[in-house]
Amino acid sequence: MAMLVFLVAFLPAVLMSECRHDEEMLVDCSYIYKSGQTLGGIYTIYPTSDIPVSVNCHMISCGKDEDSGGWTYKRGFGNVEGEYWLGLENMYQLTRKNKYMLRVDLEDFEGNKVFALYSSFSVGCETDGYQLHVSGFTDGGAGDSLSTHNDQKFSTFDKDQDPWAYNCAKYHLGGFWYNSCHNANPNGLYLWTEASPHSTIGVVWLTWKENSMKSIIMKIKHVF
Template sequence: MEMMVFLAALLPVLFGCDCILDVDKPVDCSDVYKAGQTVSGIYSIYPAGDIPVWVYCQMISDGKEEDKGAWTVIQRRMDGSVNFYRPWDQYKRGFGNVEGEYWLGLENMYQLTRNNKYMLRVDLEDFEGRKGFALYSSFSVDCEADGYKLQVSEFTDGGAGDSLSGHNGFKFSTFDKDQDAYEKNCAKHYLGAFWYLACHNTNPNGVYLWGEDDTHHAIGVVWATWKNYAVSMKSISIMGVIFSPYIHTIGVCLHAVFVPKCPETEFGTVVVVVGVLVFV
């Protein structure tokens, strides 16, 4: 503990930055939970510093081990009330109604996952009331300069199968910013926006359809390994929880050390934690 205090005190000298941790500004729902808020609901978090972002926190303290945690919901569909066929800028910033359907924003996802290892959980429900989920023990989103590339791995099946691992390593695409591996535009073709390859195994941001509809192939809220490309989900919730809380608890000081965008080394992203360089 004395060494940690020494390092924290040394930071302004080494890097010239004001590294005062603000415990009143939770970075994600894990911090909200630590502050004593144990009821699921809408809370403000600060993934990028001083700007608050409203988010739904799913608090689970009992049940199976893979269910437990303070989950930050990054995407949710439930009734088709929000149009998800939107341009790049809105997917970058986020949109929707946090009380219902919304997208947290790619930049917020990057800020959340840049310094910590996150788990990702996808909860699904069909129109017959059947439920399933998919769990990934490693999840992050790269910076905008790298196309907000998806990094996801270490799948555990909760009955829904694995429709996401095939999208690992791909950049995010919208109808006005095509970064997929398809000769055409996947977002235009499937009326959504996602980390498309060529094109998809899942389309969470597709058209909200009412169950099975094969009129237009695979444009719905599809999770192909659970149902098929003709069956659209009644609800889908994508949420993340911090997997390695140690670094997150100590705190980070980045702004005085790195230039904007995505600082990378051949080993990975450089993170400064109370004066210590850590390669993740």
């Protein structure tokens, strides 16, 4: 199974990046698909003009035709062939110029699958706290757990940027665009079971279930 999910425990140690407004070409899985490479797998893309990034491209969808081809995805962080963190800076570079849509696929431990679709997704630059911008929800059975996180900055254990008086990332054992604190916690603690109801430290999407998920997969696609 191939998709790109936005999960992370810690921000990467990089120099502070400023918001950019230049017009250079951005390369993603959509460009690879349009070039004729229609087989899903690991590819190299260039969110910036000179820095290669390995990603797992999901070229064919089991859903509608318009969902097929060129999804850029990660699952968690680590190995690009499995749990993989794309990186906030790479997400910013990918989405800062062109329009992207977001699909969130969820599966519980009983094998039930649902999704949520957002027609617009982007991430701000580092000096803006990698702020989330998401809108245009379409329900695929999952409900909308992400819109309450819209316009929030990304918080981690060591960089608290949420509006809560305390640190949501520490309290819910994850890193995310927390509000005060979350309806979705895709980078929470993986519990290997549904565990107890309303396990807010787990991998949850509360508009579908109050249990920890088997998987939450988030993938973006360039809208031409």
